[in-house]
Each structure stands twice: as C-alpha cells, then as structure tokens.
Amino acid sequence: MFTTYMRVNSTNMFSSFLLLLSPVLLQDQERDPVGRVTAYRLDHVETLQGDALEKVVILVRDGMIERIGQAVIVPRGAEVVDLRGKGATAMPPFVLSHATSLQTATRGRGRNAKYRGIDTVWLSKEDTLKDYLERGVLLASIDPPGSGFPGRTSVVRTTASLPVPEALVDDLHLKVTVEANRSAMELLRSAFKDADSAIEKEKQAKLDWEKARKEWEEKQKSKAEEAKKKDSEKKEAGKDGGKDGAAKDADGKDADGKNGKDGKEEDKEPPKEFTPPKIDANLEPILDWVRKERVAQVWLDSASEWVHWQDVLKDQELSWELVLSHGSSHNFHEVIDDIAQAGVRVDIPAQIAKQTRYTRIRINLAAELVAAGLEKLILRPSRSGVRGVDSWRVGVAALVREGLDRQIALKAMTLEPAASIGQEEIVGPLIVGAAANFIILDGDPLDPLAEVLMVIEDGKRVYDREKEEDR
Amino acid sequence: MNRQMRKQNWLTALAVLLFLFGLGRALPAQEEEPLEEPAEIEVETPPPAEETEEAEPEAVEVAEESVYLAIVGGDIHSVTDGVTRKGIVLCKNGRILKVGRRVRIPKDARVIDATGMRVYPGLIAVDTSGFMRGSGASSRDGFDPFSLMVDLGLAGGLTTVHGSHAIGKLTRGSLEGMLVGTTPWVRLSWSSTSPSGRRSLRASFQIVRDYLRAERAQALDKELGEEVDELKEPKGLNKDHLRLLRGEAMARFSANSLKDLSGICDLLEEFPMQSVIFGGREAWACAGRLGRVNARLVLTPRSKQMADKRVNRPSGWSIENARKLWDAGVEFAILPSQKSISTGGIAGRDLLTLPMEAAFAIRGGLPQKAALRAITLDAAKILGMADRLGSIQVGKDADLIICDGDLFDYRTFVQWAVVNGAVVYDKQAMPYFAHIRPRPEPQKVIEAITDALKGDKVEEESAPTEGGEADAPEASVTPAESSTKKEPQD
Numbered sequence: 001m002f003t004t005y006m007r008v009n010s011t012n013m014f015s016s017f018l019l020l021l022s023p024v025l026l027q028d029q030e031r032d033p034v035g036r037v038t039a040y041r042l043d044h045v046e047t048l049q050g051d052a053l054e055k056v057v058i059l060v061r062d063g064m065i066e067r068i069g070q071a072v073i074v075p076r077g078a079e080v081v082d083l084r085g086k087g088a089t090a091m092p093p094f095v096l097s098h099a100t101s102l103q104t105a106t107r108g109r110g111r112n113a114k115y116r117g118i119d120t121v122w123l124s125k126e127d128t129l130k131d132y133l134e135r136g137v138l139l140a141s142i143d144p145p146g147s148g149f150p151g152r153t154s155v156v157r158t159t160a161s162l163p164v165p166e167a168l169v170d171d172l173h174l175k176v177t178v179e180a181n182r183s184a185m186e187l188l189r190s191a192f193k194d195a196d197s198a199i200e201k202e203k204q205a206k207l208d209w210e211k212a213r214k215e216w217e218e219k220q221k222s223k224a225e226e227a228k229k230k231d232s233e234k235k236e237a238g239k240d241g242g243k244d245g246a247a248k249d250a251d252g253k254d255a256d257g258k259n260g261k262d263g264k265e266e267d268k269e270p271p272k273e274f275t276p277p278k279i280d281a282n283l284e285p286i287l288d289w290v291r292k293e294r295v296a297q298v299w300l301d302s303a304s305e306w307v308h309w310q311d312v313l314k315d316q317e318l319s320w321e322l323v324l325s326h327g328s329s330h331n332f333h334e335v336i337d338d339i340a341q342a343g344v345r346v347d348i349p350a351q352i353a354k355q356t357r358y359t360r361i362r363i364n365l366a367a368e369l370v371a372a373g374l375e376k377l378i379l380r381p382s383r384s385g386v387r388g389v390d391s392w393r394v395g396v397a398a399l400v401r402e403g404l405d406r407q408i409a410l411k412a413m414t415l416e417p418a419a420s421i422g423q424e425e426i427v428g429p430l431i432v433g434a435a436a437n438f439i440i441l442d443g444d445p446l447d448p449l450a451e452v453l454m455v456i457e458d459g460k461r462v463y464d465r466e467k468e469e470d471r
Numbered sequence: 472m473n474r475q476m477r478k479q480n481w482l483t484a485l486a487v488l489l490f491l492f493g494l495g496r497a498l499p500a501q502e503e504e505p506l507e508e509p510a511e512i513e514v515e516t517p518p519p520a521e522e523t524e525e526a527e528p529e530a531v532e533v534a535e536e537s538v539y540l541a542i543v544g545g546d547i548h549s550v551t552d553g554v555t556r557k558g559i560v561l562c563k564n565g566r567i568l569k570v571g572r573r574v575r576i577p578k579d580a581r582v583i584d585a586t587g588m589r590v591y592p593g594l595i596a597v598d599t600s601g602f603m604r605g606s607g608a609s610s611r612d613g614f615d616p617f618s619l620m621v622d623l624g625l626a627g628g629l630t631t632v633h634g635s636h637a638i639g640k641l642t643r644g645s646l647e648g649m650l651v652g653t654t655p656w657v658r659l660s661w662s663s664t665s666p667s668g669r670r671s672l673r674a675s676f677q678i679v680r681d682y683l684r685a686e687r688a689q690a691l692d693k694e695l696g697e698e699v700d701e702l703k704e705p706k707g708l709n710k711d712h713l714r715l716l717r718g719e720a721m722a723r724f725s726a727n728s729l730k731d732l733s734g735i736c737d738l739l740e741e742f743p744m745q746s747v748i749f750g751g752r753e754a755w756a757c758a759g760r761l762g763r764v765n766a767r768l769v770l771t772p773r774s775k776q777m778a779d780k781r782v783n784r785p786s787g788w789s790i791e792n793a794r795k796l797w798d799a800g801v802e803f804a805i806l807p808s809q810k811s812i813s814t815g816g817i818a819g820r821d822l823l824t825l826p827m828e829a830a831f832a833i834r835g836g837l838p839q840k841a842a843l844r845a846i847t848l849d850a851a852k853i854l855g856m857a858d859r860l861g862s863i864q865v866g867k868d869a870d871l872i873i874c875d876g877d878l879f880d881y882r883t884f885v886q887w888a889v890v891n892g893a894v895v896y897d898k899q900a901m902p903y904f905a906h907i908r909p910r911p912e913p914q915k916v917i918e919a920i921t922d923a924l925k926g927d928k929v930e931e932e933s934a935p936t937e938g939g940e941a942d943a944p945e946a947s948v949t950p951a952e953s954s955t956k957k958e959p960q961d
Binding site: 180181182184185186302303304307308311329331334335 | 645
C-alpha cells in the first residue's frame with residue numbers, strides 16, 4: 001500500500017491510474033496526527049507559476065500548501081471541500097495597491113513625509129475591510145492622502161481586527177506626486193537639495209566627532225602616560241590594567257582639569273557613539289530614499305509629468321515605482337518606450353485609455369507597456385472604493401481581451417502588487433511549500449459573473465460564501 | 472661652425488620628411504573626394520578644397536554623438552540671405568551647420584525630402600497665451616510638451632512663442648531646450664487720458680536722467696584724476712526706469728491712437744530707450760516719427776477701427792499700416808487678434824494662422840519678404856533673440872518649417888516642423904490636417920545620398936526628383952529607386 005502521498009502533475013497514464021485509485025487510497029489512509037488537513041477539490045487552479053492546472057486537489061496542512069496537483073492522495077480524516085463541477089478556480093488572493101476608500105484625512109501639497117498611511121485609516125462602516133475580503137482581496141496598501149510628499153504607505157490585511165486595523169507594515173514606500181508647475185517642481189528640487197545638504201552635514205558632523213574623539217583619546221593616553229611616569233618616578237611600582245587604568249586616569253584628570261582655565265572645554269569627553277544630527281521628521285523619509293534605503297512611489301497623471309519627473313530626477317539612481325493615472329490627458333502612450341525602458345514597476349488603472357486627440361483610438365496602455373518590455377506591471381481598480389474592486393476584474397478582462405497576456409494580467413492583480421509591498425511570502429504562486437493563502441472563485445477570475453466563494457488565509461477559511469449566506 | 476652646419480642639415484632633412492609626410496596624408500584625401508562629391512544635388516560653386524578637408528574628419532569623428540538632420544531639395548527662404556532654390560539645410564545637434572546647394576550630408580543624418588517645398592525659419596509669435604504656464608523662467612516647470620496647444624502651434628508654423636515674460640520653444644515631447652530666455656520688459660503706461668500718469672512718468676525719467684548725468688560727470692572727473700564724492704542715489708529713483716535709460720531693458724507700451732503714439736514718440740525723443748509698442752493701429756499716420764525714435768511695434772493688421780470724422784487729422788485703421796511702417800524703417804512683429812490658439816472654431820484670426828494675418832498686410836502693400844521678417848526675424852529682434860532665432864543662417868538654432876507652398880497662401884500647410892534640429896511635427900503623422908490634401912506620396916529618405924557617401928553607384932545627371940518643377944534648370948541627382956525607402960513616421 002501507499003504510505004506516502006503522491007503528486008503527479010502530468011497527465012500521463014500513471015497519473016490517470018492514480019486518479020482512479022484515489023478514492024480507494026483515501027479510505028486506507030491513516031488519520032494524520034500532526035495537524036488539520038484540508039483538501040480542496042477544484043476544477044482549475046491558476047498557480048501563476050507555469051500553466052494553469054485542471055482538476056486539482058490542493059492539500060493544506062498547518063497553513064501550508066502541502067500538495068497540489070491532479071493526483072493527490074488525501075489522507076484519511078482530512079476535511080474534503082469538494083467544489084468540482086462548478087468551475088471552481090483557485091488563485092492567489094488579490095492585492096489592492098491603493099485602498100483609497102479606507103482613509104478620510106485630506107491634506108494639501110507639501111512636504112509631509114512624516115505621516116503614515118495607517119494613521120489616516122478610518123473605516124466608515126464596520127465591515128469595510130470585510131467588503132474587500134469578500135471580493136478576494138487579502139492585502140491592501142494604504143497611501144497617505146495629499147500631494148507633494150504626503151507621507152509613507154502602510155499595508156493592512158483585510159482580516160485585521162476592528163475597529164482600528166493593525167498595520168502589517170506601517171512604514172513602507174515614500175509617496176511622491178509630480179505635477180507640472182513651478183511650486184510642485186520646486187518642492188521636489190528643494191527636497192533633493194535638503195537631503196543632499198543633510199547628508200553632507202551628517203558626514204561633516206561625523207568627521208568632526210571622529211576628529212574630536214581621536215584628539216581626546218590621544219590626549220588621555222599622553223596624560224595617562226605622564227601620570228604613569230610620575231607614579232613610577234614617585235613610587236616605582238604599580239602596573240595598571242590598560243584600558244581601565246586609562247579611563248580611571250582620565251576621570252581623575254577630568255576632575256583635576258576643572259581647576260585649569262580652558263581645561264573644562266578641552267577635556268570634555270566626546271560621546272563614545274556617534275549620534276547623527278537631528279533631521280526634520282518630514283525630511284527623514286526623503287533622506288532614506290536618497291540614501292537608497294527606501295522605495296518611492298511616484299504618482300504621475302500625464303506624459304508631461306513623466307517628462308518633468310525625468311527632468312527633476314536627472315541622473316540620480318534612486319529606487320522608485322510608478323503609479324500612473326490617466327488624468328484628463330490620457331496621453332501616456334506618448335512615452336510608453338521611455339517608461340518601459342526605465343525598468344521600474346508600473347502601477348496603472350485597469351482601464352482602456354482613450355486617446356483624447358484621436359477620439360476613436362483606444363489605447364491598451366498595459367499591453368503596450370508589456371510589449372515595450374515592461375516586466376513588472378500592477379493593475380489596480382480604476383475606481384476607488386468597493387465599487388472599484390467590483391469592476392476591477394471586468395477592467396482587467398477588457399485589457400486581456402484587447403491584447404494583454406492573461407498570466408501577466410492575473411499576476412498584475414496578485415503577485416506584482418504583493419511584491420511591490422514586499423509581501424511575496426503571503427501572496428505568491430500556489431506551489432508546494434507556499435503559505436496557504438488563496439481564493440476560490442466559482443468561475444474564471446476574468447469572468448464578470450464569477451464570484452469569490454472562499455478566501456483561505458494561512459490555511460484558515462476566513463471567508464466562506466455559503467456560510468455567510470446561511471447566516 | 473661645423474656643428475652648426477650639421478644642425479642645419481638635420482633641420483632641413485626633418486623639414487623634407489615632414490613635407491613628404493604631409494603630402495602622403497594629403498594625397499589620399501584628394502583621391503577620396505571625387506567619390507564623395509556626387510552625393511549632393513547641385514554642383515554650383517565648389518567650395519575650396521581646404522574647407523572640405525577640414526570638414527570631413529570633423530564629421531567622421533563626432534558622427535556617433537552628433538545628431539544630424541538634412542532637409543534636401545526645398546527652396547530655402549533664409550530671410551536674411553535671400554532664397555536658395557533646391558538647396559540643403561544641414562542641422563547638427565540643434566544648430567544649422569550648413570546651408571547651400573552643395574552640402575555633404577553625414578551618413579547617419581536623418582533626411583527629409585523637401586523637393587518642391589519651401590523651407591522657412593520657424594515662426595515666432597510675441598505675447599501669446601496658452602502655450603506655457605507660469606511666468607518667466609518657471610514657465611519651463613509648467614510646460615506640457617504633449618499639449619494640444621503645442622501640436623497646433625507647430626501645425627500653424629510656430630516654433631517659438633513668447634508670453635508671460637518667457638520665450639519658449641515648442642519642443643514637443645521634451646523639455647530640453649524649451650526655455651530660450653525671459654523678457655523682463657518694463658511696462659510703461661502712457662495714455663492721453665491720464666495727464667497725471669504722464670506727468671509722474673516724465674518726472675521719474677527726469678530724476679533718472681539727472682542721476683545718469685551726474686554719474687557720467689563723476690566718471691569723467693575720475694578719469695581726470697580728480698577726487699570725487701560717492702554719488703548718492705536720489706529719492707524716488709525708479710530702478711526699472713534706470714535700467715531703461717541705461718539700455719538694459721526694453722519699455723513696453725500699449726497704444727493704438729495717434730494721440731497716444733505721438734505722446735510715446737515725445738517721450739522717446741526726450742528719453743531715448745528701447746521700446747516695443749503693442750497695438751499701433753494708427754501708426755501709419757506717424758510712421759516717420761516712430762522710425763526716428765527707433766520704436767518697434769507689434770501689429771494686428773486686421774484690427775479695424777473706423778476713422779473719427781470729428782477730428783481734423785488722419786485717424787482709424789489702414790490696410791497700408793504695415794507697409795507705411797516698413798517704408799519708414801520701423802521694425803514690427805505681427806500678432807493676430809487672438810493671442811492663443813482658439814479651438815472653438817476655425818476663425819482664422821488666431822495663432823493657428825499667423826501667416827494669414829501677415830498676408831493681410833501684404834494685401835495692403837507690404838512686400839512679402841517684409842511680411843516674412845515680421846513673423847520671424849523682426850519678432851526675434853523684439854524678443855532680443857535675433858542672434859539665435861528668426862532666420863536660416865549657419866550657427867543659428869535649427870528651428871525650421873517646411874511648407875508645401877508659399878507661406879502666405881491660404882492653402883499652404885506646414886508639412887514638417889523642426890525645433891532644435893528635431894522633427895516635432897509631421898502633418899501626415901498627426902491627426903489634425905493629415906486628411907486635407909494629403910501629401911501625394913510618403914516623402915522619401917534619400918538613402919542614395921548615404922549610399923553615395925559610401926561610394927556606391929549613383930546615377931548622375933538624371934531628371935529631377937518627383938515634384939521637381941520645370942523652373943529648375945540645374946540637373947540634380949535622383950536617388951536610385953531601389954535605395955529609397957519610406958520616411959519613418961513619428
């Protein structure tokens with residue numbers, strides 16, 4: 001008998017043989033003592049790594065995907081969720097790159113980098129987060145409102161406890177908005193300038209400190225030696241232990257020095273650890289960014305703003321991602337190649353752009369960016385709020401219908417936004433060993449009629465449509 | 472002695488060697504030349520051999536970094552140096568490198584076949600609105616290089632616009648080289664209806680003049696070695712007016728009536744300074760005076776006002792206004808009544824049809840070349856940019872328009888616009904006018920020219936290229952049919 005589970009992906013003779021055998025095997029399997037095992041029997045799985053799988057069983061144990069494939073032996077006693085025959089499709093959960101409806105605060109333009117997205121969260125209804133969860137969204141990134149440098153983004157789980165959701169990550173990307181006008185551009189330029197001067201200041205302060213420390217140490221040493229000499233001359237005895245002795249001597253001299261005129265200043269010990277000069281809280285995140293310790297999220301509304309962004313960025317090598325909105329101009333097609341060549345992650349609304357001047361021409365910006373060589377694409381709902389999430393899949397479906405690769409499109413709603421917020425561990429491809437975070441829909445994810453049946457987070461069913469309806 | 476002789480011998484030998492070396496280097500260059508010569512269209516005045524020898528290595532050395540654009544076969548209306556029929560304009564890195572009938576084109580140049588077309592300097596419009604946002608140097612931050620206004624401006628032949636104290640080029644798709652300069656004009660108000668305003672203006676200028684005189688006297692004293700006290704600035708010294716009288720700034724007036732214009736002439740006679748007068752509807756009646764005070768004008772030839780029958784002097788508008796000013800030697804620019812591009816309708820009185828406004832002045836007797844100057848070089852002069860803009864001359868900015876006919880013909884369209892040596896507008900590639908009298912066939916890139924540079928076969932002494940008019944007696948080189956290709960569309 002088989003004592004271990006087997007998984008075979010390919011549809012060869014062997015696997016079909018196993019498939020036939022599986023019900024028999026199931027009975028003979030011993031109950032697993034280690035943990036709760038759940039087997040999801042599904043019609044399709046969009047693993048988002050390689051091809052989609054058909055007629056699949058996903059075996060979940062201890063919050064992990066233990067097995068996934070067509071011929072999975074389900075251990076005895078495992079809970080079996082059989083969704084076959086309904087077109088049930090599993091895929092990684094959606095990740096919302098900008099959950100704007102979760103916040104209320106408004107802020108104008110300026111350097112407000114000290115604020116965090118999570119600070120502005122205010123849930124209008126108790127079940128706002130749940131609305132997202134019901135639509136298959138597991139993670140949502142919240143960016144601070146306002147323009148210029150409005151603050152830093154945060155990430156929440158849609159399963160977070162209420163009423164104040166705890167942030168999964170509270171301090172992430174620096175949000176930067178670009179506008180083509182003098183004051184907005186001046187804001188960017190002055191930020192770079194101030195960051196540079198702060199870096200320079202810190203460098204200088206460190207040099208000063210190092211110099212002061214060195215001088216002081218040397219002075220102490222020579223004083224200690226002098227003292228030693230005196231001591232040895234007087235008593236011709238005593239061997240002091242290196243550092244301790246020196247320190248003691250130093251302390252002693254310090255006390256003595258007070259009598260001298262300028263001894264107080266000279267003998268004051270510089271701090272042992274260098275403390276960098278205090279930096280304005282609104283400048284600090286910008287400084288992190290300039291030091292390449294933080295990623296910026298650069299918001300653009302038009303091709304013009306892209307040109308201005310490139311103009312202000314010059315040759316600086318910073319890490320940044322783009323968030324594009326069509327605005328009123330709908331003219332990003334003018335700079336598709338430039339954007340694709342920049343090699344950054346690009347977040348665009350799942351919406352076919354109109355080209356304002358050629359009113360009959362529709363631009364599939366996503367598809368064209370990918371064709372131009374863009375590798376990291378995020379598609380976000382084109383409208384904010386829960387309604388936006390409702391029409392999200394429809395928008396993406398339109399992009400796929402008009403030329404965008406399906407796999408890229410699905411990744412752009414799940415894996416890419418997760419990668420953007422550094423949560424690949426939570427939302428990644430459905431493979432063995434990955435965290436059991438996935439959603440099950442009752443049809444093709446890009447079918448507008450398909451609905452989310454279940455959301456599984458760390459192996460737990462955090463949303464189950466049937467149960468909700470029963471309630 | 473002997474030692475010196477030996478030294479001399481050595482020197483002679485060295486000189487001979489150097490000469491031979493130089494000859495050896497020069498000879499192959501002479502051999503190469505005939506191969507490359509037939510590249511170009513006209514062989515009218517062969518340039519001196521030295522020049523080509525100098526130019527050649529330069530072109531080869533920097534070929535990789537430099538961006539070349541050649542406009543070949545069109546009639547070049549240079550504004551300053553007359554018309555070159557079927558000539559070539561070669562642009563390098565945004566500047567005009569060469570103009571003429573016989574110009575060697577580098578291999579990697581982008582070539583526009585302008586056969587049968589006319590090449591003009593890009594048009595310049597003074598005091599526009601809507602092209603840039605912001606004021607002065609900050610206009611660059613507010614410039615949208617993809618805006619509809621930029622496209623339509625280029626379609627109307629404009630390459631440089633002025634407004635809100637900034638001079639900007641319509642660099643579509645880029646901010647590079649967009650801001651040309653600023654015009655910190657001093658706006659002076661001179662109105663016949665405000666005697667107190669006139670009085671205070673004159674008083675201020677008198678203070679400035681006295682101060683300048685004292686300054687000059689002091690400088691003279693200093694030169695003579697006399698001890699002088701520090702000159703104190705008088706009370707009420709207007710710094711702007713000081714700049715005006717020092718010739719560091721330009722005064723900007725607005726005046727239409729003869730009364731106001733004469734008053735401004737009075738002021739300028741008393742206090743000579745650079746000036747530009749906007750309006751000038753009745754300027755024809757005092758053209759001579761305006762010329763004598765060296766005033767520049769910005770006219771709107773179609774701005775009409777009936778004569779005032781109550782006054783016993785010339786009044787009202789005149790179709791001959793521009794012509795009379797031209798005769799009096801007054802420099803002027805032309806501006807339509809609408810200072811922007813109106814998308815509300817095809818009214819024909821906005822900046823989309825600047826040459827039509829100038830054409831109206833031609834109707835009133837203004838020579839065509841003067842009308843062209845008014846919307847190119849003279850406008851550039853008013854903006855203080857005549858050293859860079861306004862004509863097709865070597866060294867100037869490569870801002871050009873290529874039109875399918877006479878600029879002042881109502882049927883003429885701009886086919887291509889070039890700003891800073893880059894093609895920023897192509898009628899066939901843009902949706903606005905592509906469907907109206909489309910270009911007969913896609914213009915060809917004369918690849919034969921580059922082939923010829925390589926020394927490939929070139930037909931010589933054949934018929935002119937398509938579109939070539941019968942009035943061209945000179946023979947031209949037609950690119951081999953097989954080696955022509957479609958002009959890449961932007």
